[in-house]
Amino acid sequence: MIDDDARRQEPDTMSAVPDDTMQDNAALRDELSGMRRLHALQVSLAAQADARIALQEITALACAFARTDCGCVQLVSAHNSEMELRVYRGHDERSAFVQQLLKDGFQATCDTVRRERRQLVIEDIETFTPLKGTPDYEAALCSGIRAAQFTPLFNRAGGLLGLLGTQFTVPYRPAEHELRLLELLAWTAADYIERHRAELALRTSESRLAALSAASSEVHYRMSADWDEMHQLTAGERAADAMATSRSWIMDYIPAEDQALVRSRIGAGIRARSAIVFEHRVRRADGSIAWMATKAVPALDADGRITEWFGAGADVTARKQAEEHLRESEARLTYVLDQVPIGIGLFDTQGRFTYRNPQLREQLAERVPSRESLQEQPRAGVDQQGQAVAIQEFPCARALRGEDTTVPVDFVDPRDTQRWLRITAVALREEDRVTGGVAVVQDVTVQRQVQTEVGALAERNRDILESISDAFYGVDAQGRFTYINQKAELLWGRARDQLLGNLLWEQFPDSIGSLPYQAHVRAAQTRQVVRLEALSPALGYWVDTSIYPTNDGGMSVYFRDISDKKRADARLRASEERFRTALTIETVGATYFDMGGRLTDANDTFLKMSGYSRADVEAGTLSWQALTPPEARDLCERAFEELRTKGSATPYERQYLCKDGTRRWALFASKRLPDGTGFEFVLDITDRKLTEAALREVQDRNAFLLTLSDALRPLPDPAAIQGEAARVLGEHLNAGRAYYVEVDARAQQYVVERDWHQPDETSHARRFALTDWPMPWLLDAQTWVVRDAATDPALPDDQRAAYLDNQIAALIVVPLIKGGRLVATFVVNQRSARNWNAAEIRLAEETAERTWAALERARAQGALLESEERYRVILESALDYAIFTTDTRGHIQTWPPGAEAVFGWTAEEAVGQHIAMTFVAEDRLTGVPQREIEQAHYTGGAPNVRWHQCKDGRHVFIEGATRPLRNGSAEPLCYLKIGQDVTRRRQWEDRQQVLLAELQHRTRNLMGVVRVVFNRTQRSSKTIAELALIYNDRLDALARVQGLLSRLNEGDRILFDELIRVELSAMGAIDAQGQGDRVTLDGPAGVRLRSSTVQTFALALHELATNANKYGALAQAGGQLRVRWHLLGTAKGIRLRIEWSETGVHMPAPGEAAQGSGYGRELIERALPYQLQAETTYVLGPDGVRCTIELPVSESMRLESDDS
Structure with a gap:
């Protein structure tokens, strides 16, 4: 380690030298000396094969450059981010630093250098924030290390090879020239490491090549540059098979019919100086002919000229024979698969179709979707939930991986974005090896269009939530209801006022843990749209739920009753299951018949479909003419004629008759067999036909409701709403008249404000006495439908006569029962009889309900506007009352003129401020404003009788209260503060109290004075008369004083x-x-x-x-x-x-x-x-x-x- 005392003294020594030049010269000398040592190391590393010894030398030189005894080198694995070789110097092997180095390789430090890509100098580890809390930080401090530097080792491609580090026991930063030397040393170490790894890789590769050649079952050979001479021919380790140089190898080994092919391929390879790869036949030693797959690679000199060829050959005779057998088998299978009315194909391990039936050729290109080229615009796949499927999860890709699955994936055709294909695939195997797969393709464009159009309709209906048939509600980030539409109220059977502001799961605790609950949680956590079809615990039947996260952290949720849809989906799934099974001729109906149409045979699936037994078929009494409804017989005859003349009939759809007389839809595809009989696939499509009909009805209904909503939304006038609703429905149904009838119970009249009628019809917009049109049957809330007034047996005679007199032959009357009484009806009628269908009746009922809702909304809005105007006038007139609202935290929301008149602040100054500004300083300090809000929240009201402060500093006395405003929920929406300025009255009351206290005080004083005066006067008076005279005189003096006091x-x-x-x-x-x-x-x-x-x-x-x-x-x-x-x-x-x-x-x-x-x-x-x-x-x-x-x-x- 560097000498701590010397380092502490170093600043004083340097400061003692006045000339900076001496320091620069010393640094330069150190740097030149370091460069010489670095050069010597480079020479040593050039001959060093042991990487650990090389790293130890590098570590020693790094410690010398940094003037420390401690250092280390860490290398990053070439295969992952882990440390593979660690060399350290000057550290105790048992220290925490070394243990962390060996265990984790100082991963946190390595990550920091990798992220910043520069030399890392830590002058004081205790203050170095990036490492705090990491194992590296704790290990360093436990080992007494206070400073360090780490220089990254980068390869030529910029990848991190490792770290070169030095450590110090005191806070320290190496000199700049020392850091430069360390960087140069790091470059030298990186070059050595990269060269050493390349040499290891080369030696490994050469060893593997030698082992491969020895273990291979292939034939290996060397050829001259022009292929005239075969220098060596070996077959694995069998020395006896090795042959000397041969110049007649083509004549010896290659059959005459393949010699031209071999010479052609050799010549092309020599000209191109590239590998030669092809398959050809060879003559074995026993004279038999075998197939060989040959690959030869040229060896080039420095000028790019071929010096010789190295080649290998593999016996592929068995594969060639298997391929021949496979072609024969495929030819037989092709004939059958060409008849299937859905796409079927076989593909190899490269994803290329080796067979496609006519339907598949029309649907897909040469490759499976997961292997299509970029030029073919790869298809986008989605699963049955509409989620995108990664290309590696496409059915054919999974089949090629050997995964057996029948989960379908839908693809949009890049050439026709309106066309959708559904693909399933299974793997083909030879023993345990996957050799390809089978793909089944079904055109599901109609089904996808249904999904797309339903989604588009949902988006367009978003702005008419109250008029849509779907239930809708919104919740905030805490899960509290913020909005519930009328349909949700109806389905739940609970008023929205009881739910708004409350927690969703507190109101529906039985749903906690259910699938809808889990879907809500998932949408809240992922902020992704979640759609779910599940059984609702709250409703007891199936609902379709769509959950949309909103920007404010809440969610918008649509749900609707899909019990009918689930039943339809169940039928559709059953139909699709039959369709998929038909691919293996197990669930698709199949029949054999003669050219006269008589059925000679049928599979069990068709018998199940039609209800006939095998005995019925064998009896020879069934024919396609008998199974075909009269209206479809021409179509059937044309298909038979096409079959007779062309050998096959274009697939077509029609109904067929079952044994029990019912009708079902099917897709028919037939072909004439070589023996002259006919073969036909029968695919049941009844469910699809029903779905298409239901879709058309839904589309028509939604389009009408959207038109109705758009027409009613902007209308504020109830009469205009009635007239417009009648017009939209009447024109849509092409009826004679349409009108909304309100029941005036007080006047005992039916009232038609406005109606719609055809130009040649009379208007019914007027008032009718209830007795003129008695309709007691409407009270049961059932829609009254008359299709022909002249013959309808349910119509009373008096009503029949009234209808016919008014030129009404057909009508729909929709009663609106609210609160147990008839409040209105919606009427559609015409002068001619009409067979109203269920869809038309449902439209009339929906129009009636939406018209009533629109009228209620318009009237409520009118009443609200009138109420708000009265409220505004009252607030503007009450100038001695401060009436305003605050939010739940006490910030002012509204500030009417009365509040401004009392306190002095304008609305611009007050709104947004806290109510504490109106309280005096003493109340603010003691928290009175907040306690007042809390009391109002918990008790429903808080009195506010105290002095308040105005803008100009005046104090006013307010008498009032604070009350919470709620909207049916426990938590208040805001607080209403009402206060009257009673300052003058308070001042008079205070003065009155003072005067009363003064009066009492003066009275007591006066009585005392009177008593004293009397006693003194009594003692000094000799007679009663003198007492009375003097005492009265003194009382007069007191009276005069009291007179003065009373005037003050x-x-x-x-x-x-x-x-x-x-x-x-x-x-x-x-x-x-x-x-x-x-x-x-x-x-x-x-x-x-x-x-x-x-x-x-x-x-x-x-x-x-x-x-x-x-x-x-x-x-x-x-x-x-x-x-x-x-x-x-x-x-x-x-x-x-x-x-x-x-x-x-x-x-x-x-x-x-x-x-x-x-x-x-x-x-x-x-x-x-x-x-x-x-x-x-x-x-x-x-x-x-x-x-x-x-x-x-x-x-x-x-x-x-x-x-x-």
């Missing part, structure tokens, strides 16, 4: 200047304008007092004013009262200071008792500081009272003071 609005406060003026006005000291001769008021206006302090403070002012009025400045002639106030900013906040000053008052002499009760002073000095946190002084001066009061004011004064 919420948030208002009593103003000090107003309070002082009211009190002094009550004393008569000032007038209404606040003026008085003896009173001076000085202070700012608008000082707001605290409501809680006003009563006590007002009493204090009242006591000051009362004393002044009785004893002080207002009572004496010379007295003056001055009241000053102002606001103070203190540490306790904004406070009001009032200075009450009386002058010119004669005061009592010192020692005399003060006038008054003393209540006012006690109130000022004790109550105010205690109750109002006021600071007071009260002084009786020489000329009057001096009082100061300093108390807190309203908080609003503080705010205004701060602003100022």
Whole structure:
């Protein structure tokens, strides 16, 4: 390993050299030294035959180049991607690295290099992402390897031969010149490996050739360049057979009649300087003649001239004799097979037909479909399920592989894309060897056309799901019903509203595990169309199901009742089985007859077909004339005439009579035998004829229904729908009249809004009384069919007369019973008798049902449009209501004008946003919006009575609720939010609550004040009269304060200047304008007092004013009262200071008792500081009272003071 300490110090050493040139020179010297060592290795490898020693030398030089002790070489096998030879150096054999190298060859690293096709340098394995989690990564780290490099070994064709790797115990990256040397070493190693493998292959080939020559039973020889001399003739290891040079070999070994052929082939080979291959006869030593297959190959010199020939000959006499016998046998078989009315051929192992009967020659080319050349446009094959069949799985290809199978494959003819052939094949063997096969070809164009046209009809009917006769439903990616058409409702017997939104398999649990269930799972997993015919557990009968995956992860499913089809298919399969069996003359009817038409013999199959016994045939009483219906006898006679004159009759189809009198269809093909008797194949085709007739009826019916759907779809008017449906059906049936009749139960009338009629017929578009056409038989929901009104025995006489009077001789009346009552009928009639067939009756019934459905749809759409218009008008008018919808996650879907008027956001701004934007921040943080949706989901509704936030930041109070909107399913489609803006009402209610609380508070305070005033007044009063007078006076003061308080609005406060003026006005000291001769008021206006302090403070002012009025400045002639106030900013906040000053008052002499009760002073000095946190002084001066009061004011004064 590289010295870790030296490597860690290397950056410091290099950084100490200021000149980069020294580093470049050192790298150049190392690179030149490495080139010399590489050249020496190349010289050594040129003579080295042992690959392991060579790889060890290469590994040692790689370690020297990378300055490490550890390295390895891995080689990729020439036959697969596995490692075949591993050489390692410097690693402990027991280490995880070596064990992984020997076990897996570091496959993950090899895959990385193969993918990136360049040198892989891993500076730190721990951080190298591509290898993380691989066995290589774990093995390296366990062995203490932290860095590595792997250089790929590529051959000249660009294929990966192996890896040359070196490893390091610390994170490290080799220098660039070291990496270049490693790449050169990798090229040298790749050249050696490629040369060594080529030498091994050559030696192996030479050994195999020698062994082959010794073990071969063929004759081997060498010839001169001009074939004049045979140099050597050997036969395997028999030395006695070896012969010397011969110049007369042609005369000795080749019969005279073949000598010209041999010389001609030799001359052609010499001129072309190419191999000579041909078969000829030779003369054996005993004189007998044998056949030999000869092949000779020229040996060429450097100039391309022939130096000699090497040849081999094989005895093919037995094969030639077998071929002659086979030709004789084939001639006999050909005569019989030429008579079969289906294609039969024999083919060899190369897929070439060795025999084709006339039918097969018309159907296929010279080769079987799996071996057709590109110029012949190879055929595309499909199995009976319509799935493409790979060319190697074609019947003839499988037969050539020795697989015995009768599974047919259908092919489209590349020359005629409208023609389909069905092919089966079996292998022909000689002992255990496949020698070819037999192919049977049947023209199935009609059957394929049936399948193609049915598929086309299904595509065209896709857009009329509600009108098609097939049932249809759609499910989403979770398997929930998203759509169910009317036919599916009818078949299941369940309303679509009960199913939509629910899981398919929860609604039909009995189907889980069934074939339809497995088909759904397969379609969901593969995202491929799945078609299935199976017994439905939900319905109890056979259904044809087509499952189409959709782009949104769901599926669209068509299904229909195919009970009748399964029975028809069973008959068809039985017919086809008879047809296939007929190829071996076991199930195809075969008869012998004389030229007069009398049957002389028949096989068991024909007897079974016709119902006759062998005794009937042997009695000589059966003839083709007797077995042929009258209408087909001319056709039969023409075929007999053609048989008599030409020896064979063109295959034709006709009916024949069975013993029990029934008729069946058959394909007849006859030929006159050499003895003058006739031989005829009879292939029963009754089922095919029935299928063709059924197909024509289905095609006509689907074409009519498509026309009807296209005509009704765009019509919104019910009357127009009735008229158009009548026209389409009437014209299709070429009837006289057609019309839709609605039953007006309230008016007891039949109503024909519009009808259709021929130009020469009268219209029946009018109203009829129910009593005019009593038809009680319609209530049983059965269609009423009259083919001839004059003779129909089921028609009541009164009805017969009514019909004939209205020129109605034939009619179809289809009743429509809905909810147990007759709601409408569809009528088709004409003036002449008519034998209505079943198809015409079914068309009338289908038209009636589709017309009713179209009318219901049109009326429902009209009602929906009217309802939506009313809804829109209501939403646009309710501007104080926010009515809108959200999806199940809370994102807004609709935003009517009312929501915009309440919240302020426009529809463009709101739609798509989450409803949380309308909630206040506190509710959003606590998850109120999501809890409201969850409550509505689980309980069916959630109240929404709270404050909400508007676009401009305002808060509005909403009263409403959130409710889920469902469509018959458990999961809601969306949520409806209805909320009324009751902000003003809420504000008034809040104010009312505040006022009530204030009233209660003030009442309690007032009662307390009254109680205190009474107690104090009682203690200071001497008589009841004095008590009443003083107490009433003080109550009046309280009443004035309450009067001021009652006039305030919420948030208002009593103003000090107003309070002082009211009190002094009550004393008569000032007038209404606040003026008085003896009173001076000085202070700012608008000082707001605290409501809680006003009563006590007002009493204090009242006591000051009362004393002044009785004893002080207002009572004496010379007295003056001055009241000053102002606001103070203190540490306790904004406070009001009032200075009450009386002058010119004669005061009592010192020692005399003060006038008054003393209540006012006690109130000022004790109550105010205690109750109002006021600071007071009260002084009786020489000329009057001096009082100061300093108390807190309203908080609003503080705010205004701060602003100022």
